[in-house]
Amino acid sequence: MKKKLLIVFGVLIIGLLSWMGYSSIKKLDQKAESEKIVQRLSSFATKLKLENINTGQSTIFIYFNSDCHFCQWEMKEIQKNIEKFEDYQLMLASFEPKSEAIRFLNEHNLSAYYVEAHPDLLTSTIMGGVPQTFIYKNGELEKHFKGEVKIEAILQVLR
Amino acid sequence: MFNTNKLYLYIFLVLAASLLSYILQNHIIKENLIIEYFQEQMGYERILRMIETRKEWAWLNYLFLPIIYLIKFSLISFWILCGTILFGYKVTFKSIFKVIIGAEFVWLLPSLLLIIWFGIFDTNYSFNDIQYFAPLSLLSLFEATTIESWLIFPLKSLNLFEALYLLILALGIKKILKMDYDSALSFTLPVYGSALIVWILFITFLSINLGG
Numbered sequence: 001m002k003k004k005l006l007i008v009f010g011v012l013i014i015g016l017l018s019w020m021g022y023s024s025i026k027k028l029d030q031k032a033e034s035e036k037i038v039q040r041l042s043s044f045a046t047k048l049k050l051e052n053i054n055t056g057q058s059t060i061f062i063y064f065n066s067d068c069h070f071c072q073w074e075m076k077e078i079q080k081n082i083e084k085f086e087d088y089q090l091m092l093a094s095f096e097p098k099s100e101a102i103r104f105l106n107e108h109n110l111s112a113y114y115v116e117a118h119p120d121l122l123t124s125t126i127m128g129g130v131p132q133t134f135i136y137k138n139g140e141l142e143k144h145f146k147g148e149v150k151i152e153a154i155l156q157v158l159r
Numbered sequence: 160m161f162n163t164n165k166l167y168l169y170i171f172l173v174l175a176a177s178l179l180s181y182i183l184q185n186h187i188i189k190e191n192l193i194i195e196y197f198q199e200q201m202g203y204e205r206i207l208r209m210i211e212t213r214k215e216w217a218w219l220n221y222l223f224l225p226i227i228y229l230i231k232f233s234l235i236s237f238w239i240l241c242g243t244i245l246f247g248y249k250v251t252f253k254s255i256f257k258v259i260i261g262a263e264f265v266w267l268l269p270s271l272l273l274i275i276w277f278g279i280f281d282t283n284y285s286f287n288d289i290q291y292f293a294p295l296s297l298l299s300l301f302e303a304t305t306i307e308s309w310l311i312f313p314l315k316s317l318n319l320f321e322a323l324y325l326l327i328l329a330l331g332i333k334k335i336l337k338m339d340y341d342s343a344l345s346f347t348l349p350v351y352g353s354a355l356i357v358w359i360l361f362i363t364f365l366s367i368n369l370g371g
Contacts, residue, residue, distance in 0.1 A: 002244050009241065013357060020364040027367050028309075073205070128370065150202040 031127050038125070038144070041136040047125050048093070048117040058158050059089040059136040063126050065096055066104030070148040071131045079108040081151045088158060094130075095119040165257045172263055173225045179270040180220060187277050188289060196286035232259045235354060239332075242350030248336050258331030265324040269294070295319035309367045313359050325351055 037043050044061070045053040053059075062078075064071035075092075078085070090113045094101040098116055105111040126132060133145040135157045143157045190210055197206045236255040243250050273292050277284050291303035291311070296318030303311060326344070328351055333343035 006241055006245055017357065017360055020360060024364050024367045145200055147200065148205065149200050150205070152202075153200055 030124065034125055034127050038134060039141050041139045041141075044125070044134070048115075048121050050091070050115055050117060053091075054089055055139045057089045058087070058138075059091065059134075060085065060154060060158070061091045061093065061134040061136070063122065063130055063132040063134075064092060064094050064101075065130045066094070066100055067096075068130050074131050074133075074148050075105070075108045075110060077151050079110060082110075084151065084155060091115045093117050093122060095122045163261075165253075165260060168257070168260050169225075169228070172260060172267075173228060175264075175267055176228075176270075177221050177224060179267060179274065180224070182274050182278075183270060184217060184220075187274055188286070192284075192286040192289070228263070232256055232263070235259050235351075238354040239350055242346065243336070246346060246350075248346075250335050254335045258328065258335060261331055262324055262328040265320060265327055268323075269318075269320055293318065308370060309363055312362050312366060316355070316359050316362075321355065 037047050041053070041059055041061075042055045044050075045055065062074065064074065066072070078090075092101075092105060092110060092113045093115050094104075096119070098114075102111050102114060105114050128146060131148060133143075133149050133154065134141060135143045135145075135154060137158065145153070193210055194203070194206050197209070201209075233256070236252055236259050239255050239259075240250070240252050243255075272294060273289070276292070276294075277289065281288070287304065291298065293299050293303075293315045296315050298311065298314035298318075301314065306314075325347060329340065329344040329347040332338075332347050333340050336343060336346070338346075
């Protein structure tokens with residue numbers, strides 16, 4: 001009886017491992033695809049179906065969520081230093097509902113920089129959590145920061 | 160070691176691991192290393208705040224350590240108990256549990272080695288050096304910063320300490336199953352080896368799917 005139970009347990013473990021293996025391979029493929037897409041602003045914008053993007057202008061794309069306190073800090077810093085971004089294209093995108101994102105950005109006077117993208121497209125193109133900052137120069141990804149990033153570090157990449 | 164009282168052994172293990180963790184956190188991972196590591200991306204005040212938060216919550220590590228040990232020992236004991244049933248041996252969960260506690264002392268060696276290495280021999284180290292310090296492991300054959308992050312754990316896990324752990328575990332198994340060492344090793348190798356493979360695959364799965 002015990003041995004039979006063990007065999008069932010063994011089969012369950014093998015089944016679980018197979019599923020984990022399959023999911024991992026799928027996820028790694030997705031990550032590789034995502035890395036390729038974010039390399040160029042044009043492919044990134046096309047994938048996210050973003051409109052009116054100037055792919056030739058130096059761009060800062062920030063992926064955020066209003067609940068995340070690193071994002072809250074980041075937005076506060078951008079608000080304080082907004083004049084330093086005048087020459088650049090600033091884009092702020094979130095996977096939360098538009099109304100939530102706009103309400104949050106309004107608190108920091110940044111709603112003008114909001115870009116709307118479908119949450120599924122965002123989460124399938126940008127791997128990992130928030131915040132993330134993508135910096136493009138001449139349409140090419142120059143630097144990708146994961147987590148909060150100081151303003152000087154962003155500007156240093158753009159100079 | 161396998162003859163010592165189980166509770167005393169457990170308490171001694173927790174105290175020893177806590178002491179090593181304390182030395183590591185307070186004397187090896189120095190504040191300037193953390194500042195240096197994060198300063199490219201984060202502001203100085205934000206890093207200091209992060210260090211403060213880390214200090215404030217450090218006690219949680221010590222609080223959870225005995226609980227994590229209990230869970231770990233229970234899982235390995237359960238797996239080995241399944242192995243004994245499969246191979247037709249009779250032994251209690253309690254006796255396996257005690258063997259597992261004894262064998263766990265092997266895992267104090269990598270921390271001890273890290274403290275001795277960076278504390279005495281290589282004192283000019285960076286935060287990255289500590290993160291990827293994995294002597295006698297497959298990871299040490301690669302340049303850790305250049306390989307995919309999800310490969311770090313499996314490569315770090317395949318090391319000679321794991322082999323030493325297996326040999327010591329087999330010693331304990333020999334005692335509780337009352338068999339010769341070769342037979343104990345022939346039992347321990349596939350049973351513990353399979354547990355290790357499942358664990359490595361599980362953690363790798365999590366790092367791929369939850370990591371950025």
